[in-house]
Amino acid sequence: MDTPMESSTQTTLGEQLLLLSLDDESGTEKESAKAAWAISAASLVELALAGRIEVSDDEVTVVDPAPLGEPALDAALAEIAGRDKPGRTKDWIHRLKTGAVTGASAGLIDKGLVREEKKKVLGLFPVHRYPEADGSVEAALRQRLDSVVLRGATPDERTVSLVALLHGAKLHRLAFPDADPRTVETHMASLAQGQWSATAVRHVVKAAEDALAAIVTMTVATTVMGS
Numbered sequence: 210m211d212t213p214m215e216s217s218t219q220t221t222l223g224e225q226l227l228l229l230s231l232d233d234e235s236g237t238e239k240e241s242a243k244a245a246w247a248i249s250a251a252s253l254v255e256l257a258l259a260g261r262i263e264v265s266d267d268e269v270t271v272v273d274p275a276p277l278g279e280p281a282l283d284a285a286l287a288e289i290a291g292r293d294k295p296g297r298t299k300d301w302i303h304r305l306k307t308g309a310v311t312g313a314s315a316g317l318i319d320k321g322l323v324r325e326e327k328k329k330v331l332g333l334f335p336v337h338r339y340p341e342a343d344g345s346v347e348a349a350l351r352q353r354l355d356s357v358v359l360r361g362a363t364p365d366e367r368t369v370s371l372v373a374l375l376h377g378a379k380l381h382r383l384a385f386p387d388a389d390p391r392t393v394e395t396h397m398a399s400l401a402q403g404q405w406s407a408t409a410v411r412h413v414v415k416a417a418e419d420a421l422a423a424i425v426t427m428t429v430a431t432t433v434m435g436s
Contacts, residue, residue, distance in 0.1 A: 224316045243425055257412075
């Protein structure tokens with residue numbers, strides 16, 4: 210059964226994660242490596258919320274190949290459906306990452322929430338920046354997260370899915386840069402581990418959360434060893 214996106218925002222979980230990671234004025238991305246993994250995992254969670262995939266024994270399978278009308282999600286669904294054998298959650302997070310991040314950026318541009326700026330570093334290397342064009346959606350998103358995580362409001366399934374993705378990727382400070390880190394992490398963990406959703410969706414979110422934690426830990430360890 211399809212779970213509709215918020216009628217007021219119509220943003221995907223991946224787009225919401227990207228919004229939280231972008232600096233409003235410069236358009237640069239904070240915690241870009243972690244955010245990219247989370248955005249990729251969000252594709253799987255969105256497809257589960259819409260009843261398109263399920264995870265069993267950490268293998269991702271398509272149960273309904275019907276498109277959703279969101280280009281990035283439909284591309285992810287088609288890629289998963291096109292595989293002869295099911296893949297593990299972590300493998301799909303790796304495979305979908307580039308397309309998921311590109312799709313989230315394009316989605317925010319198409320919806321008028323950011324604008325794209327193309328520049329060259331040292332006159333040679335092209336970079337893309339996404340300064341804020343409309344801050345109302347991000348403001349509402351942050352207010353909703355604050356109400357649920359810090360004030361104990363009852364969350365909906367999509368909000369808890371977002372919290373679980375932020376928690377799994379260790380992106381607590383993106384959502385709550387000024388709050389006490391221990392309080393935020395404790396409350397996010399409690400929400401992510403709660404009995405809040407249909408079993409099928411919860412399996413996907415838990416698998417994505419676990420895979421994210423493993424990927425982020427490995428990425429951080431590799432960075433430290435290479436420094």
